Amino acid sequence: MGLESALGQGFLTTKMDTLVNWARSNAAWPMPMGLACCAIEMMAFAGPRYDAARFGSEVMRFSPRQADVMIVAGWCTYKMSHAIRRIWDQMPDPKWCIAMGACASTGGMHRCYGVVQGVDNFIPVDAYISGCPPRPDAVIHALMKIQDKIKTEHSVLLDT
Amino acid sequence: MSLKLTESLQKTVDSLSQTFGEKVIEVYQSSGDTFIWVDTDSIIEISAHLKNELHYIYLSDVFGIDRYTSEERFEVVYNLLSLRDQTRVFIKVRCEEENPEVDSVTSIWPAASWPEREVYDMFGVTFRNHPDLRRIFLPEDFQYYPLRKEFPLLGIPGSIELPSTTPDSE
Numbered sequence: 559m560g561l562e563s564a565l566g567q568g569f570l571t572t573k574m575d576t577l578v579n580w581a582r583s584n585a586a587w588p589m590p591m592g593l594a595c596c597a598i599e600m601m602a603f604a605g606p607r608y609d610a611a612r613f614g615s616e617v618m619r620f621s622p623r624q625a626d627v628m629i630v631a632g633w634c635t636y637k638m639s640h641a642i643r644r645i646w647d648q649m650p651d652p653k654w655c656i657a658m659g660a661c662a663s664t665g666g667m668h669r670c671y672g673v674v675q676g677v678d679n680f681i682p683v684d685a686y687i688s689g690c691p692p693r694p695d696a697v698i699h700a701l702m703k704i705q706d707k708i709k710t711e712h713s714v715l716l717d718t
Numbered sequence: 719m720s721l722k723l724t725e726s727l728q729k730t731v732d733s734l735s736q737t738f739g740e741k742v743i744e745v746y747q748s749s750g751d752t753f754i755w756v757d758t759d760s761i762i763e764i765s766a767h768l769k770n771e772l773h774y775i776y777l778s779d780v781f782g783i784d785r786y787t788s789e790e791r792f793e794v795v796y797n798l799l800s801l802r803d804q805t806r807v808f809i810k811v812r813c814e815e816e817n818p819e820v821d822s823v824t825s826i827w828p829a830a831s832w833p834e835r836e837v838y839d840m841f842g843v844t845f846r847n848h849p850d851l852r853r854i855f856l857p858e859d860f861q862y863y864p865l866r867k868e869f870p871l872l873g874i875p876g877s878i879e880l881p882s883t884t885p886d887s888e
Contacts, residue, residue: 636878637857643881671864671873672855680880 575712582626582652583708584614586701589625589649591642594632596659596691603694613701622648627704629697630677633661633668639680646681654707656700657683660690721745726803727752730772737767751808753795758811758820765796765809765826774798774807777823780833782841786867791815792843796823796830813843822848840865 588610590600604610604618619625622645634642646655657677660666663686665675677683684707685700723731734754735742741757741764756764768774776799783793790812799806813820822845823830834845835854842863845851853860857878862869 636880640881643883670871671869671878674880675872680883 579709579711583705586613586615586626586654586704586708587617587619587624588615588701589622589628589645590618590620591628591630591645592632593630593634593638594661596631596662599691599694600629600631600658600697603697608694608698610698610701613698613705615701622646623650625649626652627654627656627701628681629656629658630662630681630683631658631691633666634674634677635672636674637672639674639677642677643680652708652711654684654704655681656685656687656697656704658687658697658700659692660688663688666690721747721752723747723752724805726800726805727807730768730774730805730807733772734764734767738764751806753808753810755810755812758813761809761811761823762821762826765823768798768807768809769826772800773802774800774805776801777827777829778806780823780830780837782837782843782865784841784865784867785812789814792818792841794820794837794843818843819846820844821846822851824848839863842866 588604590597592600602608604616610616615627622628626649628646628649630642646653655677657663661668661673662677663683665673667690669675674680685703687696687700689696721731731745731752731754734756735745738756738760741760742754743757744755746753746755777796778799779797781795781797783795785791785793791814793810793812796809797806798809811820818841820843822834824834824845825847831849832854834848835851837843838845838848838851839853839855840863852858856864860877862874862877864873
């Protein structure tokens with residue numbers, strides 16, 4: 559077998575934080591918030607060709623209570639912003655957010671009265687992806703950035 | 719400008735001008751479509767005539783135009799289709815900037831209900847005798863009419879509420 563044979567009869571010491579962060583970062587389940595055409599690229603990101611399963615993010619959770627990373631894919635109207643915030647509030651901590659594409663990041667070409675000029679106006683965004691729509695590789699890149707962020711987080715115990 | 723009308727369109731124009739005379743203000747063509755500008759106060763009788771006598775049973779759209787002129791600023795356009803004659807005609811009425819009002823044609827074409835609400839939402843044109851004249855897209859308490867020319871493209875900051883950034887439970 560893998561690890562056991564390499565270590566012989568030995569054991570492994572690590573920090574609790576590192577272990578937890580390693581587990582979290584390799585099982586960041588996305589909450590798909592597909593609002594427009596970016597959602598199609600988000601589906602490709604989860605599909606077999608780009609295969610988000612390599613990063614542990616293959617399970618799109620349509621229940622916010624089971625998700626870790628919200629991918630806001632597409633332009634967001636003021637009317638929709640309330641629903642997104644509600645879903646974001648239902649996701650258990652710790653949680654991360656990716657603003658996918660120009661529209662979710664800045665409003666993009668929808669420079670008008672009905673569209674929120676970037677979802678960071680009402681939810682905290684961890685990673686922004688440029689592109690209209692971004693390629694699935696770019697979504698994977700953002701996911702890897704989120705993984706880096708998770709891996710460098712320290713324990714909340716240290717804060718108290 | 720000479721009009722190139724098909725047989726059924728010619729019949730429509732002739733019938734309208736014979737029945738309503740001066741109330742048909744102008745007939746013109748643009749981009750292959752025929753537009754008939756009529757008197758605003760007679761829209762109900764003209765619509766009834768179009769539907770009952772000329773078989774324009776299908777109202778495919780109603781929309782507004784802000785002409786941004788000092789007189790007769792707003793225009794409401796009805797896009798009518800006769801399925802029997804395969805003829806499309808646009809009926810236009812105009813109204814003033816102060817208190818723009820047009821009679822609702824929902825009593826003739828029930829399909830006018832939502833498009834008229836949209837025109838009300840975007841331009842602030844009020845439709846008399848509309849069964850349910852509420853804003854269709856924007857929040858009820860929104861105070862502006864976004865497709866009017868003087869409305870800024872990016873909207874008015876704070877005019878539509880964003881969600882609170884603290885959850886309800888906190």
